[in-house]
Amino acid sequence: MVSRTWTCLFGGVAFATAGLASLPAAAQELTIFWAEWDPANYLQELVNEYTAETGVTVTVQTTPWPDFQTKAFAEFNAHGDAYDMVVGDSQWLGAGSTGGHYVDLTGFFNEHDLGNVMAPATVEYYAEYPKGAGKYWAIPLEGDAVGWAYRKDWFEDPAEMAAFKDKYGYDLAVPETFAQLRDIAEFFHRPDESRYGVAIYTQTDYDALAMGFENSLFSYGGDLGDYATYQVDGIINSDEAIAALELYKELYGLTPPNWSNAFFQEGNQAITENLAAMSMNYFAFFPALVNSATNPNADVTGFFANPKGPGGEQFAALGGQGISIVSYSSNQEESLKFLEWFIRDDVQKRWAELGGYTCSAKVLASDEFRSATPYNEAFYQTMFIVKDFWATPEYAELLIQLNKRISNYVQSGQGTAKEALDGLAADWKATFEKYDRY
Amino acid sequence: MAVGNVAAAAANVRPSRSAASGMSDLAIRNLFIIPTVAFLIVFNIFPLLYSLGYSFTDYRASLNEPANFIGLQNYRELLADPFIWTNFAITAKYVIVSVGGQMIVGFGLAMLLNRSFRFKGLVTTLLLLPMMLSMAVVGLFWKLLYDPSWGIVNYVLAPLGLGHLDWLADPNLALYAVAITDIWMWAPFVMLLSLAGLSAVPQHLYEAAAIDRAGWWFTFTRITLPLVTPLLLIALIFRTMEAFKTFDLAFIMSGLNETELISKRLYQMAFREWQTGKSCAFAYIVLIVVVAITNIYIKYLNKAKER
Numbered sequence: 001m002v003s004r005t006w007t008c009l010f011g012g013v014a015f016a017t018a019g020l021a022s023l024p025a026a027a028q029e030l031t032i033f034w035a036e037w038d039p040a041n042y043l044q045e046l047v048n049e050y051t052a053e054t055g056v057t058v059t060v061q062t063t064p065w066p067d068f069q070t071k072a073f074a075e076f077n078a079h080g081d082a083y084d085m086v087v088g089d090s091q092w093l094g095a096g097s098t099g100g101h102y103v104d105l106t107g108f109f110n111e112h113d114l115g116n117v118m119a120p121a122t123v124e125y126y127a128e129y130p131k132g133a134g135k136y137w138a139i140p141l142e143g144d145a146v147g148w149a150y151r152k153d154w155f156e157d158p159a160e161m162a163a164f165k166d167k168y169g170y171d172l173a174v175p176e177t178f179a180q181l182r183d184i185a186e187f188f189h190r191p192d193e194s195r196y197g198v199a200i201y202t203q204t205d206y207d208a209l210a211m212g213f214e215n216s217l218f219s220y221g222g223d224l225g226d227y228a229t230y231q232v233d234g235i236i237n238s239d240e241a242i243a244a245l246e247l248y249k250e251l252y253g254l255t256p257p258n259w260s261n262a263f264f265q266e267g268n269q270a271i272t273e274n275l276a277a278m279s280m281n282y283f284a285f286f287p288a289l290v291n292s293a294t295n296p297n298a299d300v301t302g303f304f305a306n307p308k309g310p311g312g313e314q315f316a317a318l319g320g321q322g323i324s325i326v327s328y329s330s331n332q333e334e335s336l337k338f339l340e341w342f343i344r345d346d347v348q349k350r351w352a353e354l355g356g357y358t359c360s361a362k363v364l365a366s367d368e369f370r371s372a373t374p375y376n377e378a379f380y381q382t383m384f385i386v387k388d389f390w391a392t393p394e395y396a397e398l399l400i401q402l403n404k405r406i407s408n409y410v411q412s413g414q415g416t417a418k419e420a421l422d423g424l425a426a427d428w429k430a431t432f433e434k435y436d437r438y
Numbered sequence: 439m440a441v442g443n444v445a446a447a448a449a450n451v452r453p454s455r456s457a458a459s460g461m462s463d464l465a466i467r468n469l470f471i472i473p474t475v476a477f478l479i480v481f482n483i484f485p486l487l488y489s490l491g492y493s494f495t496d497y498r499a500s501l502n503e504p505a506n507f508i509g510l511q512n513y514r515e516l517l518a519d520p521f522i523w524t525n526f527a528i529t530a531k532y533v534i535v536s537v538g539g540q541m542i543v544g545f546g547l548a549m550l551l552n553r554s555f556r557f558k559g560l561v562t563t564l565l566l567l568p569m570m571l572s573m574a575v576v577g578l579f580w581k582l583l584y585d586p587s588w589g590i591v592n593y594v595l596a597p598l599g600l601g602h603l604d605w606l607a608d609p610n611l612a613l614y615a616v617a618i619t620d621i622w623m624w625a626p627f628v629m630l631l632s633l634a635g636l637s638a639v640p641q642h643l644y645e646a647a648a649i650d651r652a653g654w655w656f657t658f659t660r661i662t663l664p665l666v667t668p669l670l671l672i673a674l675i676f677r678t679m680e681a682f683k684t685f686d687l688a689f690i691m692s693g694l695n696e697t698e699l700i701s702k703r704l705y706q707m708a709f710r711e712w713q714t715g716k717s718c719a720f721a722y723i724v725l726i727v728v729v730a731i732t733n734i735y736i737k738y739l740n741k742a743k744e745r
Contacts, residue, residue, distance in 0.1 A: 070709045077499040077712070095712075100502040194587060204693045206710075257586035260607035261693035393501065396711045404521065407695050412609040 028334050029057045032323070033072060033083040036062035039142050039284055042355040043087075049350070050341055056334060065263075066205045069396070076101040076326070084329040085338070087141055087321045091207070093129040095393040096324060102137040103325040103332060105339075109136035112343055119143065122359035125388040126322030131227055138322025139339055140359035142284065145382040146215055146306060146317045147375065149271050149289050150174065150278045153300035154188060163187075174304045178216055178247055181278065181307050185254040188277035197254030199270030199279035202411060203263040204403040210389055211317040212280060213248050213406055215306050218315030218387045220244035225428065227390070230437040232428045237421035244309070245417040249410045260411045271301055282319040283379045287355055290374055303375035305382045318386040320357065394435050401427040493719035500712035512719035522720070524695075525703045526727075532617055532688075532699060533681045539621035540677055544628025545670065551629070552636040566630065568623045577690030580619040581606065584691075609696045616691050620684065628673045635669035636662065664742075671739040675732055682728050700724055 032047070034040045040062045047058035061083065063071050069089065075082055076099065088096060096102040105127075109115065114136070115123050122140035129137055154160060155172055164172035168183050175181035185197030201212030217223070222241035225232035235241070252259070256275045259266070267281035268288055272295045292298040306316035323342070325335045341347060348360035352369055357379065363369055370377050390398050402424055409420035432438060461469070493512055497505035516522050551562055568576070583589050584605035592601045605615040639662060647657045685701035704724065708717035 073500050073712060074709070095500055099500055202693070204695075257604050258584075258607045260612075394711075397713070400706055400711060404695060407693075411607070411694055412696060414609075 028331060029059065030084045030331055030334060030338060031082065032058060032060045032085045032087060033075075034060055034062055034087040034321075035065045035068040037065070037284065038287060039356055040087075042351070043141075045354050046347070046351055046356065047338075050338060053341070054337075056338070058338065069206065073101075076328070079328045081326070081328045081330055083326050084331045084335045085323050085325050087323045088138065089207075089321055090125045090318060091389050091391050091395040091399070093127075093137055093322075093391045094395060097129045097135070097137045098393050101327055103327050104135065104137065105139065105325065106134065106136045108336060108339065109139070112340075114139065114343065117343065117361065118359045119361045119364055119383055121318065121383055121386045122320065122322070125318050125386070125391075126320060126359070129391055131391075138324040139343060140320075141323040141342075141356075142320045143357040143359040143364070143379075143383055144282050144284045144319030144321075145379065145386045146211060146280055146319065147283050147286070147378050147382055148278055148280055148304050148306065149268075149286060149375075150302050150304065151271065151274075151276075151297065151300060152302040153297075154277050155184075155302075160187075174302070175278075175307045177308045177310070178219060179310065182247065182250060182254075184277060185251060189254045191257075195274070196256040196270075196276045197278070198251050199255055199259070199262065199267050199276040200248070200251050201263055201267070201280060202252065202255075202259060202407075203261050204407050205263075207389065207399055208263040209406055209410075210399055210402050211319070213245065213402075213410075214317035214387065214389070215280065215315075216244040216248050216251075216309070217241055218317070219306060219309035219313055220247070221309055221311045221313050223387075224390060230432045232432070233425045235425075236428065237418065237425045240309075240311075241421055242417045245406065245409065245421060248406075249417065252410050268295075271295065271297060283375060283382070284319065284357060286375045287373070301374075303378045305378045306385075315385045315387050316382045318388040320359075392435075392437075394431055397431050398428055401431065489718040490722065492715050493722050495715040497715040498712050499714040505715065508715075512716045513723070516716065516720055516723060522700075522703070525698055525700045528613065528696065528698060529682060529700045532613055532684065533678060535614060536617040536620040536624075536681045536684075537674065537677045539617065540625045540628050541670065541674060543621055543625035544673070545632045545666075547625065547629040548632030548636055551633055562633075566626045569626045571623070573623075573686035574690060576619060576623050577687045580615075580622075581691055584615055606692045607694070609694055612692045612694045612697045616684075616688050616697055619687055619691065620681065624677060624680070628670075628677065631669045631673040632666060635666035639665045667742045668739060671735060671742060675735045675739070678731060678735065679728055682724075682731070 032043070034043065040060050044060040047060060051057050069092070072083075072086055072088065072092075073095070076096070088102075093102075097104075109127065114127070118127075118140045122143050123136075124131065126140040127136045127138045129135060155174070161172045164184075164187050167187065170180075172184065172187075175184055181198070187197070188195060189197035201208040203209060214224075217240075220240045220243055222238055222244050223235050225235050255262070256270060264281055264285045267279045268285055270276035270279040271289055274297070286303060288294045289301050290298050295301060306314065308314040323339070325332055325339070329335060342351075343360075345360065345362065348358045348363050352358040352360075352363050352372070358364060358369070364380055364383065370380050389395065392398070405420045405424040405427065408414045409417060492505060494507055494509060495505035496508050496511075547565060551558065551565075555561075571579075583591050586592055586602065586604045586607075589605075591605065592603060595601055595603065603611060605611050643661050643665075644657065647661060652660075683701055684699055685705060688697045688699050688702055689705075691697070700720075701724075704717060704720050707713050707720060711717075
């Protein structure tokens with residue numbers, strides 16, 4: 001009797017299990033990992049529409065910026081499948097691809113002709129590794145670059161304009177060159193009035209200081225090195241690079257007090273709290289500056305692209321990220337379906353409407369996009385003049401070495417710009433030798 | 439018959455039971471000692487030995503590559519790196535300023551509290567509050583206090599002509615600013631231990647000194663200080679070890695190289711650069727330094743106890 005009862009019970013369980021297995025797969029769930037900022041919220045809004053369309057639940061999981069890289073790579077290193085996709089920084093491409101953490105998307109990329117669909121800079125920096133190899137590891141998702149916000153009311157004040165012209169001999173207007181930017185910053189730098197010239201990036205926790213310095217470095221005609229040969233000596237410590245670093249230090253002297261650890265939050269605060277005439281920041285943080293709920297000076301805040309250097313060259317530091325499929329995810333097929341949806345023209349347009357910086361060349365070039373906000377035109381122009389940091393697997397070591405050398409000179413006032421950059425060239429050369437790059 | 443009585447008595451005694459809990463020794467071993475030892479082995483001893491092994495390899499957790507044995511190369515590179523020595527020098531300066539300040543302020547407060555006055559209990563509790571707060575909260579809180587434009591620190595210092603100090607951005611001040619915060623937070627801990635020591639000093643010694651018309655300084659140096667020294671040394675050991683490992687405050691409060699303590703550099707090496715093998719070697723160097731300093735203190739502590 002007991003035996004029969006157990007047989008029935010096991011039989012029932014087996015039947016139920018087989019029944020469940022034969023049912024069509026239940027709606028899946030996908031998790032995208034990104035940093036905690038407004039674009040991640042916009043992405044969540046966008047993917048909710050994917051859920052409505054397909055029944056697949058997509059969650060955008062976030063973590064604060066300083067913790068983003070550590071948390072993502074801790075999960076990769078553990079071969080964890082907590083995230084199906086990650087919107088990783090452009091510098092991660094080397095570590096993500098060579099470490100086996102990212103799925104190779106070359107086939108997908110070529111099948112959908114994304115090299116032409118997406119803006120050229122976003123393909124080069126967010127997707128391809130090594131550069132020029134035709135191997136793609138991400139789909140450009142959020143385009144971004146560094147731009148500038150400024151106080152229009154300060155610039156357009158007749159008394160200020162007259163005083164500026166008296167002092168510098170030309171009209172006070174949006175700076176077209178770094179020399180003009182320096183003059184304007186100096187002109188408005190009045191600590192006795194709690195008013196300061198300029199707000200720049202200085203934080204050394206991650207890539208803020210590097211991205212800030214890159215803006216002057218690239219426009220001055222300098223570069224970080226030769227990404228194909230890994231040559232750095234004579235490039236990162238060239239005369240142009242030295243002049244660019246000297247300028248960056250000069251600008252640091254015109255920042256508000258306590259500005260040695262500043263990143264995007266402080267950059268926006270400089271405008272919202274009447275601290276500085278101009279503020280460097282990623283375009284992705286500018287929506288808060290045109291919103292009068294978050295910026296009491298929204299009506300008098302203007303925007304401009306990174307200015308030219310002394311030789312007329314004009315570049316800007318690249319921000320933004322591509323979306324990659326994590327190779328440890330058990331939902332890779334479903335993730336590919338999501339990406340197919342994401343690259344659709346109508347979805348890219350919707351992404352831009354929600355506040356995301358689309359990388360779709362067609363949407364970016366449209367009048368609708370370029371006139372949608374006061375800063376979209378500057379963003380559009382900037383996306384053609386961007387350059388990025390090293391994307392090699394050892395990029396984190398290179399970044400920390402740069403932070404140390406540059407911060408010693410800019411914030412701590414130790415040595416000269418040449419000594420700082422010569423030291424950096426030696427550090428980087430030693431690092432590349434350690435990883436057999438030569 | 440006699441043997442039978444002894445056996446019966448033994449049976450009554452075993453298993454022995456704790457009078458308070460009624461638990462047998464066996465139950466105590468199974469419920470408390472074995473889990474504790476297992477926990478220690480799994481979470482302390484095993485990772486310690488495992489990381490020691492990694493310290494002799496070129497392992498990087500961010501790459502899907504096996505660890506290669508490289509002998510003492512990580513240790514050699516670290517000890518030859520001038521930046522690492524700078525980190526050690528900064529940390530040593532921080533430990534001396536911070537722990538020195540805590541000892542002076544903590545012991546001073548204990549001396550003040552070691553007498554009867556109204557609301558003594560309330561005052562003592564209020565003084566202990568800082569050490570009950572989280573390090574992160576304290577760091578953020580003091581960042582506001584140090585703000586050069588509207589922070590209260592500069593406001594208070596303004597009458598002295600020091601109202602424009604840029605505490606956390608000035609490379610000459612930043613480390614001291616972090617150390618002052620640590621002193622504010624942990625001086626109460628020294629105060630608590632000192633107070634325990636002071637209240638244990640037998641009153642008849644003070645009475646005898648008073649009869650002999652001993653002065654305050656003589657009483658302090660010959661009675662108070664020698665009797666409190668063992669507890670002060672214990673406080674010194676704990677605070678030195680903690681100060682040597684400080685990470686949170688420096689990480690939150692300042693990004694300058696002048697505040698890059700060894701823990702901060704170790705964190706960068708391990709979790710930003712993912713140099714797993716090298717960071718394990720670095721952690722062992724730090725461990726050896728901390729153990730060496732602690733042993734020196736313990737030697738003095740034992741000497742103080744013998745006196």
